[in-house]
Amino acid sequence: MTRKLFGTDGVRGEANSGNMTAEMALRLGAAAGRYFRRDHSTRHRVVIGKDTRLSGYMFENALTAGLTSTGMNVLLLGPVPTPAVGYLTRSMRADLGIMISASHNPAKDNGIKFFGPDGFKLSDEAEAEIEALVAGEIQLAQPMNIGRAKRIDDGLGRYVEYAKTTFPARGRLSGLKVVVDCANGAAYKAAPEVLWELGCEVIPVGVAPNGLNINEKCGSTYTQTCAEAVVAHGADLGISLDGDADRVMIVDETGRVADGDQIMALFARRWAEAGTLRGGALVATVMSNLGLERFMDSLGLGLERTAVGDRYVVERMRAGGFNLGGEQSGHIVMTDFATTGDGLMAGLQFLAAMAETGQRASELVRQFETVPQMLKNVRYQAGQAPLDAENVRKVIEVSEAEIAGKGRILIRKSGTEPLIRVMAECEDEALLTRTVERIVEAVEAAAG
Structure with missing residues (x-):
């Protein structure tokens, strides 16, 4: 239908x-x-x-x-x-x-x-x-x-209490200074409260919503704000959420950002070592970096790929009996705890790794070396179909032939915005740049 x-x-x-x-x-x-x-x-x-x-x-x-x-x-x-x-x-x-x-x-x-x-x-x-x-x-x-x-x-309070139960029992985070950027969105009360109750010194950012400033130069799609606050306050960690708090980016103490791929890699390794990773695999989308796939393979674990969208990740997890999955964009799905991506709970699991290992965030955020990846978006108007243009199809065909065996190209329409997303991965960065820019130029011309 x-x-x-x-x-x-x-x-x-x-x-x-x-x-x-x-x-x-x-x-x-x-x-x-x-x-x-x-x-x-x-x-x-x-x-x-x-x-x-x-x-x-x-x-x-x-x-x-x-x-x-x-x-x-x-x-x-x-x-x-x-x-x-x-x-x-x-x-x-x-x-x-x-x-x-x-x-x-x-x-x-x-x-x-x-x-x-x-x-x-x-x-x-x-x-x-x-x-x-x-x-x-x-x-x-x-x-x-x-x-x-x-x-x-008391709906928010019920969620706050439940979120705390996903952190190790009787665990405390005393002595850790954490910046949490709530994107002026839905978690502006819940996230700082959970972290404070677990013992963190909390530096809240993006907690003054006015109806018009959600995601505005803050949150997981604008991590500069969180990174700057981490460095300025000498914080141990930054947790950067999006407007509805179902995705997260992690910022280490130096201001370096870890995306969903690195976070999932950390959790997969730790859970596999603890014997709690079900199905022997991680579920991610076609957007996840090739480096993540190689990392999972090095651990003797699998990577199941799905279409873009956390709901498709969850469907595959439920069908295959997996308990960890997500997206590079920061949706981290842990079905032992939640039915969808939860940025706050993912942040708590990262803090648990810091507390249990005694390692700094910078020692945990880089689990694997990424294959150079480039993503560019092209906006189009309603009613247009730039990917159907003959020149665009021809450029894509030529580009795929040139990059074959050296990398991959993924081109798709966004399911939430009028955007064409052009993504490529390749060890040869010059070829990577040339490939993406050539396709983007053709799509832009077709979109006027």
Whole structure:
């Protein structure tokens, strides 16, 4: 079934335009409510969380109206990290969880992500069925069966307490100074509180959201802010989250940044040594560096690759019985602890490695030597298909022939933004640069 509304991570776009309008959110809420109602006699519930975007208020109200119109009872969590929604959906025995967030995107964007009763993101098939309901006639509840809405004041506190349980029992982080950059987003309260309660001296950054500054020159997509704070304060570690706190970048005491590949490599090695890495492999996407694959092979472990998107990583993990996976971009999925990527919990596991080994962050962040990799994005307008242009196809064909046996090329459309992502890896850096720039130039010309 073809999907037009849903991308790789729910429905996303610029607020008040396209599919990201209050009207569409209302219909999405009603369609999701109808999809998840098992019968007409029993009350059902849904939890809704959001990040700190100004448009979150509008979408929260519209979704609530749609859901209650089909008989769902709505529990409003307010600003919480995306993984908190996954956790609380399951903990509160809800039929459905919804997170209103555009993750690492700028404040003008927003998105709607759905979680099933097990706390995991919905499958492509479930999203397609909800989309079909949106396009049709939605059956509303009888007047006496309309749902209620209630604000849950302790949702964030429940998540904070659970997050601490993922850190080794009775462990403390006294003496460690940690910068945590919350991107002016959903974890601006939770992350500093968890770290402080575990004993850290916390230097909070990006904890003054105003609805318009989420991800603005801060967070995991702008690690300079965290790195500068680490160096300026003489901190032991920097934890840089994105707007909804489901991804993380780690900054060592020198200001050097470790991406998701290096973090996963550390966890995979430690878990394998402890005998807790299930399936003898790590699950990552096609974007992960070839160096990670070689590192896993050197340990006698496997690397399972999936399409881009943490939901596809999780699907492969569940199907294969793996408990560690993620993305180079910083989604670290540890299904022993969470149903989706959790930047804060990943940060806690890194701190646990520091505490248990006595090593500095700089000794842990470089697990393998990366193969030179270059990624460039080309923006295009709605309705365009630059990858279908004859010249673009010809340039890609020539480039793939030239780099064959020396590296690889990966070109794809973003599932969350109107971008063409051009990525290549190659030991020959001159060839790498030439290959990416040639393809980017052709795509830009096709996109006007």
